[in-house]
Each structure stands twice: as structure tokens, then as C-alpha cells.
Amino acid sequence: xxxxxxxxxxxxxxxxxAQFYEDWTEPYAITDxxxxxxxxxxxxxxxxLDGDVVVFYEKEISSNxxxxxxxxxxxxxxxxxxxxxxxxxxxxxxxxxxxSPYYDTRCFIIYESNESGNFNIYGIEFFEDGSFGxxxxxxxxxxxxxxxxxxxxxxxxxxxxEANNNIHYSAISFSQDTIQFDEIVTIDTNxxxxxxxxDNIVFWRKMINDSxxxxxxxxxxxxxxxxxxxxxSSGNNTNLQMFSQMLYGFLEEEFLIWxxxxxxxxxxxxxxxxxxxxxxxxxxYYEPSGFIFDILTEKWIPAIYSFCxxxxxxxxxxxxxxxxxxxxxNISNNxxxxxxxxLFMGKWGVNYFNTLNIWQSEVNNNSVLYxxxxxxxxxxxxxxxxxNKLSLHLSPNPFKEKVEIEYYLNEKGSAxxxxxxxxxxxxxxxxxxxxxxxxxSFTWNPNNEELNFxxxxxxxxxxxxxxxxxxxxxxxK
Numbered sequence: 001x002x003x004x005x006x007x008x009x010x011x012x013x014x015x016x017x018a019q020f021y022e023d024w025t026e027p028y029a030i031t032d033x034x035x036x037x038x039x040x041x042x043x044x045x046x047x048x049l050d051g052d053v054v055v056f057y058e059k060e061i062s063s064n065x066x067x068x069x070x071x072x073x074x075x076x077x078x079x080x081x082x083x084x085x086x087x088x089x090x091x092x093x094x095x096x097x098x099x100s101p102y103y104d105t106r107c108f109i110i111y112e113s114n115e116s117g118n119f120n121i122y123g124i125e126f127f128e129d130g131s132f133g134x135x136x137x138x139x140x141x142x143x144x145x146x147x148x149x150x151x152x153x154x155x156x157x158x159x160x161x162e163a164n165n166n167i168h169y170s171a172i173s174f175s176q177d178t179i180q181f182d183e184i185v186t187i188d189t190n191x192x193x194x195x196x197x198x199d200n201i202v203f204w205r206k207m208i209n210d211s212x213x214x215x216x217x218x219x220x221x222x223x224x225x226x227x228x229x230x231x232x233s234s235g236n237n238t239n240l241q242m243f244s245q246m247l248y249g250f251l252e253e254e255f256l257i258w259x260x261x262x263x264x265x266x267x268x269x270x271x272x273x274x275x276x277x278x279x280x281x282x283x284x285y286y287e288p289s290g291f292i293f294d295i296l297t298e299k300w301i302p303a304i305y306s307f308c309x310x311x312x313x314x315x316x317x318x319x320x321x322x323x324x325x326x327x328x329x330n331i332s333n334n335x336x337x338x339x340x341x342x343l344f345m346g347k348w349g350v351n352y353f354n355t356l357n358i359w360q361s362e363v364n365n366n367s368v369l370y371x372x373x374x375x376x377x378x379x380x381x382x383x384x385x386x387x388n389k390l391s392l393h394l395s396p397n398p399f400k401e402k403v404e405i406e407y408y409l410n411e412k413g414s415a416x417x418x419x420x421x422x423x424x425x426x427x428x429x430x431x432x433x434x435x436x437x438x439x440x441s442f443t444w445n446p447n448n449e450e451l452n453f454x455x456x457x458x459x460x461x462x463x464x465x466x467x468x469x470x471x472x473x474x475x476x477k
Contacts, residue, residue, distance in 0.1 A: 024319060024331040024357070024372045030072055031080060031369045036060040037070075038367055040358045041096050042344035048098075048107055048128050052076065053347050055358065056083065056094040056109060057369060067092045069111060073130075074356075074371070075347065083109070083132065084124070090114050097123075097150045097157060097172070099179070108179055110138070110150045110159065119144040121161065123179060138181050149196045151242070155455075156199040160187070167192045167204045169225075187217050188228040196242040198254050201269070203231065205240055212237045214258065214267075232274055235261045239340075243290040257290045257305075264288035264307055277305060279320050279328040284309050291343035291355055304374075306331075306341040306357050317341045317359050319374075331372045337362040338370075346373055390469040392462045398474035402445035407462050412436045415464040419444065424459070427451060434464065446475055 031037040040057040043049075052075035059070045059082075068085035069092070072078070084091035091113045099106045107126045112119050120140055125133035139145055141163065148161040150172070157172035159181060166189045170181040187195075191207035192215075200219040205212045206228070214232040217225045243255035254269040264277040264285035277285060288307040306319045309328070317332035319341075332338045339360050346354030354375050360367045391408035409415060412434060419428040428449060432442050444460075446453035453475060461470045 024329065024374050027332055027334070027370045027372045029361075029368050030055060030074065030077075030358070030371045031057070031059070031070075033363045033366055033368045036063065036367045037369045038340075038360060039093060040342060040344075040369055041094055042074075042346070042356060042358070043096050043098070043107060043126070044345045044347055044356075048105055048126075049073070049075075049130060050128075051347060053356070055369075056096065058092050058094070063365075066090050069094045069109070084111065084113070084135075086115070090119075093146075093148055095148060095150045096126075097179075098152055099155075099157065099174075110148060112145055112148055114144075116140070118142060119146065121145050121148050121159070121181075125178070133178075136178055138179075139184075147194055149242075151198060153199040158197055158199045160195040160197040160202050160204075162193055162195060162204070165189070165191050165193070167195050167202060169195075169197060169202050171199070183223065185223065185225060187225060188215060194240045196240060196256070198242075201254055203240065203242075203254075203256060205237060208233065211235070214240065214256070231256075231267065232260075232265065235263075237265070239287050241289060243292050255290065255292060257288045259286055259288060262286070264305070266290065277307070277320075279305075279318075280326050282307075282309050282318065282328045286315070287340045289341050289343045291345075304343060304355060306343055306359075308339055308341065308359075313337060315339065317357065317372075319357060331357065332359065332361070332370065334361065390462055390464060390467050392460065392469045392471050394460060394471055394473050398476045400476050401447065402443055403473055403475075405442045405444055405460055405462075406439055407432070407442065408439050409434055409436055409464055411464070413464055415462065417442050417444075418461040418463065420459040420461055420470075427453070427458070 038058045040055050042055050044053045052073055054071055054073050056069060056071045059068050067090040069083045070080050071083050072080045091111055093112045095110045097108045097110055108123045109126055110123050113122050121138040122135050123138055124135040143163040146162045148159060150159045159172055160169045167187040168184055169187050170184045172179055173182055187202050193205045195202055195204040201216060203214060203216045206215045213230055214237050215228045216231050217228050219225055237258050237260050239259040241257050243257060256267045258265055262284040265274055267274045286308040291304040304319060304321055306317060308315050309318055310316050313335055315337050316330050317338045318328040319331050320328050341357055341359040344356045346356045354373050356371060356373045358369055358371050361370050393406040395404050405417060415432050415434040417430050417432050418426055421427055433440050455475050458473050458475060459470050460473050461468055
């Protein structure tokens with residue numbers, strides 16, 4: 001299925017442009033078609049596996065077999081690899097937890113297994129060379145732990161899960177070179193399912209009078225949580241998800257999406273409003289998913305939505321870039337029953353990144369994971385490197401205290417260094433020494449500036465005349 005390429009330019013500010021190449025690639029299978037493959041999670045990080053993209057997922061060899069965790073490198077497309085599996089034991093729900101992505105990146109796979117009799121939560125470290133450490137146990141209760149969700153909120157890692165229809169939460173910390181759950185808090189009891197969380201708020205589904213509602217609780221003080229509050233109580237609400245973010249999958253603010261009797265509803269902590277998605281040519285919305293480009297929109301809202309629409313063999317995966325079009329594009333276009341599309345960040349660099357859409361297709365009574373992706377370029381071509389007149393190097397990157405900004409100019413004339421936010425807003429501007437055909441340096445120490453720079457991602461922009469070049473820098477503080 002080929003589609004025409006539509007290139008759209010979006011003015012972020014007076015500094016930064018984005019080009020969306022709205023051409024979803026032809027879908028292709030990333031798992032075999034002889035087994036049941038579900039529940040993917042994606043690792044895309046330039047500090048792990050040298051920038052490769054890896055997907056982890058559940059696999060059942062047959063409907064009567066145990067559940068295993070497998071992986072595949074989507075950059076090299078090497079053969080699928082079993083990660084966790086054992087006779088008469090189940091390994092399910094792999095979730096990736098990336099610690100300190102700004103500095104000394106470490107990645108753990110959090111999963112559920114009945115290794116000790118009933119289902120508990122476990123972890124295993126995934127190293128840069130593609131190997132794994134020894135597994136370790138995070139919970140040890142007589143109940144089955146289900147639907148574990150993990151997140152890192154700028155270094156504050158958390159987990160939430162359901163056990164015996166109760167919702168539990170715990171902060172996550174390092175302990176003797178591994179991780180552990182801190183004090184486990186019971187957030188709500190009775191008929192609760194599908195929790196998702198950030199570092200200070202938990203959302204979940206709760207059955208009330210045979211209908212599923214959305215509830216939440218906030219951490220208002222250290223260890224003190226509010227009583228459960230109803231966020232949305234109309235209709236039957238299912239498939240609750242937290243939006244994915246562009247950078248390392250971080251959650252900078254809480255955004256929710258879920259299905260409500262054939263509708264797709266969204267909610268954000270910022271707006272405190274529930275909204276329904278409505279796109280041209282779509283009458284039903286199933287298993288919706290969202291993806292946020294917080295550097296590409298002034299409103300901090302999702303730039304891409306994906307969902308299923310249709311029935312039986314006509315159930316297809318659709319995607320919409322809402323900022324530029326209200327038309328839903330059919331990106332699966334097959335004769336299989338498609339379901340559960342999920343959007344992930346793919347490979348990315350200084351001025352581009354890819355978004356992955358992975359969904360399940362029913363093939364011969366098995367479940368195959370399919371992939372399609374879209375590319376986004378950040379920054380107009382003149383801003384990335386105009387006429388090759390400028391060079392810019394940042395070291396170290398990431399940095400904790402200060403970064404050395406080395407630059408090269410091919411001609412005389414005034415020049416400037418700017419520090420920009422991810423949205424392209426100017427935070428700092430300095431005139432710099434302009435010597436032609438010579439490397440010079442400028443040191444940026446955020447602690448010495450009057451502005452209160454927080455840890456995070458910034459752009460460094462070198463400008464001379466009509467030429468400019470932009471590089472991304474990470475302040476880990």
C-alpha cells in the first residue's frame with residue numbers, strides 16, 4: 001500500500017520548524033505467524049545498543065503453552081530471541097524502565113511471573129551489549145500481581161499494579177546496584193483494574209454497577225494519598241492508557257486515552273477536561289493510543305493518534321496527525337482482524353525521530369505483531385547546517401555542571417550562541433568571539449545564569465549572518 005508523501009512545515013517559534021513526512025511505511029510483520037504475540041514495549045535510546053531499536057513482547061507458542069518474553073532488534077531485523085521462558089512457568093507483561101537516561105543509562109525489564117507459585121513482579125537488567133543480568137524479585141505476596149505499569153518521571157521511578165482487584169503503588173529506587181520497590185501503598189480496593197501512574201498520581205478502572213469508570217488518586221504529601229476520586233463515570237470505559245512521550249518515553253504531564261462504548265476519550269491534567277476524538281470518515285474508535293511531541297506543539301497536546309475502526313475482517317488500524325489534518329489514514333489495510341495499536345518513539349538523532357505504530361493482527365488463529373512507522377524532521381535544513389559554513393560540538397553531552405561549546409566559523413563577522421527550549425523559545429543569548437577558520441569555545445554553566453535552568457533537554461544554536469546550526473544538549477544536573 002503506497003501513499004503519496006505529504007510534507008508539512010510547522011512554525012514552532014521564530015527559531016524551529018518541523019517537517020512531517022506523512023507517509024506511513026508499508027506494514028510488515030515483526031514476529032512469526034505460528035504463535036500468539038501480544039503486549040509489545042519498545043526501547044529506543046541512543047545510549048543503549050548504539051542507537052538500535054528493540055521491541056519486547058509476550059509470546060505463546062500455542063494456545064495451550066506457557067507465556068514467554070521475547071525480543072527483536074528492529075534496526076537489524078535479526079531473528080527473534082527468547083528472553084524469559086521456562087517449562088511450566090509463565091513470563092508476561094514486559095515493561096521497560098530506563099533509569100537516568102541523561103547520564104549513565106541503565107535499562108530494566110519489569111515483568112510478572114509465577115516462578116514462586118503465584119504471580120509476582122520481577123526485574124532483570126538489559127545491558128548495552130544486548131545481554132541480561134540475573135532476575136530478581138520485587139514483590140512476594142500470596143496474591144497474583146497483574147497489569148504492572150512502570151514509569152520514570154525525570155529520575156523519579158514508580159510502579160503500580162493490581163492484585164486481588166486492589167490497586168497498589170510504589171516508588172522505585174536503586175539498592176545495591178539493582179532496583180527495589182519502596183513502601184507499597186494500597187490506593188483503592190474492590191473491583192479495580194488496569195492502573196497507570198506517574199510519580200505522584202495513579203489512574204485505574206473501577207467497576208461500579210456493572211460499568212467500568214475511571215478513578216484516580218494523588219500523592220498530596222510524602223506518602224499521603226487522596227481518597228479515590230471519580231474522573232469519568234459515564235458509559236463503560238476500557239483500554240485505559242497513558243500517552244507516550246517523545247523523549248525517552250518520559251511523562252512530563254499526565255495524559256490519558258481510553259475507549260468508551262465505541263468512542264475514544266482523552267483527558268489531561270493540564271486541562272482537566274475530557275474530550276472525544278472525532279475524525280473524518282470514522283464512526284467507531286477501538287483501543288485508542290496517543291503520542292505526544294511536546295517540542296512541536298504550543299498546546300502540549302498529542303500530535304498523533306492511532307486506533308482501530310470497523311468490525312471483524314474489516315477492523316483496521318488508523319492514524320491521524322491532528323495538528324495538520326482531521327483525516328484518519330488507514331495504515332493496516334489488510335484482510336485480518338487488527339487490534340491494539342500502540343505508538344512508540346523510534347530511532348532518533350539531533351534533528352529527526354521516528355514514531356512506531358505496532359499492532360496485533362489475527363492470522364490463522366494466531367496473533368502477529370505488525371509495524372508501520374513515520375519520520376519527523378526537526379528544524380529546517382538551513383537551521384541544521386546552512387551551506388556547511390558552521391560547525392558545532394558539545395562536550396560532555398549529557399553534562400551535569402557545565403558544557404564546552406566548541407564552534408568553527410569559516411568567515412569573519414559577529415556570531416551568537418543561543419540556548420533554546422525544546423519548543424524553540426530563546427532562554428539565553430550571548431555574543432561570541434568570531435575568528436575565521438579557527439575552532440573557538442564558549443562554556444555554558446547553567447548554575448551561573450540568573451535563570452533557573454532545570455534538568456532536561458535544550459537546543460544550542462550557533463548563528464552567523466544567515467547561517468545557523470543547531471545541536472541538542474542534555475543537562476542532567
